[in-house]
Structure formats: C-alpha cells, structure tokens
Amino acid sequence: MARVLVVEDEAIVAMDIEFCLRGLGYEVLGPVASYEEALEQVRGRPPNLVLADIRIAGEVSGLDTAAELRARHGCPVIVLSAHSDSASRARAQAIGASGFVVKPFRPEALGQEIRRVLAEAP
Numbered sequence: 001m002a003r004v005l006v007v008e009d010e011a012i013v014a015m016d017i018e019f020c021l022r023g024l025g026y027e028v029l030g031p032v033a034s035y036e037e038a039l040e041q042v043r044g045r046p047p048n049l050v051l052a053d054i055r056i057a058g059e060v061s062g063l064d065t066a067a068e069l070r071a072r073h074g075c076p077v078i079v080l081s082a083h084s085d086s087a088s089r090a091r092a093q094a095i096g097a098s099g100f101v102v103k104p105f106r107p108e109a110l111g112q113e114i115r116r117v118l119a120e121a122p
Helices: 011-023 035-042 062-073 086-094 107-120
Strands: 003-007 027-032 049-053 077-081 099-102
Touching (some): 003 035, 011 107, 027 035, 049 107, 062 077, 077 086, 077 107, 086 099, 099 107
Parallel strands (some): 003 027, 049 077
C-alpha cells in the first residue's frame, strides 16, 4: 500500500482528501499544514507520493515544501491548486512536479492521477 503525504492547510479540504485517499486504498500520512509539520511527519518513514497545495500555512510554500521532500526522499509530487492558470502550472513544473490536480476534484480523477504518477515513478 502506497503512503501518500497530504500537505494542505485548509482543514475541511484536507479531511476530504484524506477520506478520498483512504477510500482509494492508500495509507495517508498527515495531513499536515506547514513545511515544519511535513518534515516531522516523514521522519523515518518517507512517503511514496506527496500531494501538496501551492499555498500552505507558514513562510514556506507548498511548492517549496514538496520540492524539499522530493529532493530528500526522491518521492514524486502532485500539486493541488484551486487555480488552473498557466503560471500555477509553470510553477509546479519548475519544482519537478509529476502531476497537477485542480481543486475541487473528483475522487476518480485524483485516483487516476495518483496511479499514473506512481506507475511512472522510479
């Protein structure tokens, strides 16, 4: 069972993502709302995948948090965003994100993107 770290600072959205992921059969790490919480959560147990919102609590963005986790643990990243504009997508691509999902999303679409990214991961 793949471990997915959820980095999302909006509690209702985070709970929805967690519920969705558990329903799809994934082990959920978190959800966490900040860079510091993310690093603590994966200490000794890195995720197979990171789902990260672009904007999170604290001074470090969700993109920078995801990039750091990717660099430290080699895990792929899917960026979550309420914005589907080209600038948001370009920022996600710049950190090496493997996927991009626009919120709100359908659980089936999220599951499909996760399966695609995990299948392509080294």
